[in-house]
Amino acid sequence: MNNSTLSVSVSEETAWRAAWTKFPFLFFCWLSLLIVAGIEGVIYYLIHPRLFELNPRVDLLVGISFLLFFGILFSGLFLITVTSLVGIDLLYPHNKRSVTVKLLFPVAISLAQLFKIDRNKLRASFVKVNNALTKAQSGRIKGDKILVLLPHCLQIDICNRKITNDVNNCVRCGRCPVGELVTLGEQHGLKIEVVNGGTLARRKVAALHPDGIIAVACERDLTLGIQDVHPIPVYGVINDRPHGPCVNTCVDMSLVLDAIRFFRKNQ
Ligand code: SF4
Incomplete structure (x- = not known):
């Protein structure tokens, strides 16, 4: 096999793998849509x-309203599916993914539980779909104000520096990933904030009005945060938790760099 054949098959494999990671979220959303349609059908049949x-x-009028409601959800999910898989921004100018996701995602989570699918797997798949949508909509990101939101649990528990007040209180001693992330932020002109929950994260976003967000967090916080700040584009990076949740977590720097490259090449 020559080099070009090898590189084509490797990139195809990567593309297939990337598509596969989005499959759980998309599959359960389509299943949720079928169930919503079924419930609508039964209600209409009865009344x-x-x-x-x-x-x-x-x-x-009631029949048309039911059909319209289904049509909105169907077209929203169809556009999300095609955009996330193909990478062409078909959401513009509708920008309806929030409505569709807000309605279908809770049903999808319940269904996944019924099928004994790990919630976090579905949330991770949602983050992959979201990142694909953010990449596809890169043309809409006009400014260069990029906020990096880091979870407080990245800071090692023996460090007493108050980094949620000001990340520059970190002296970059190298005992946890925060120092390296602060340096990366400086190199790429990013605003870095460390937050200890959704309320502080929302406050920081409201204060800065960023053009884009790189968010490092667990699957649950990312899923909630991405929906909270919509329509601000978010590139989510799931943290690693070798010591269990919320304590001494870490992050794959190559994934953070991918996110930085995406926002910076976009300007
Ligand atoms: S790099 Fe060092 S100073 Fe900075 S937060 Fe981590 S442990 Fe504390």
């Missing part, structure tokens, strides 16, 4: 005779 008896026009 239709009475509505028709009452007034055929009301019956028609």
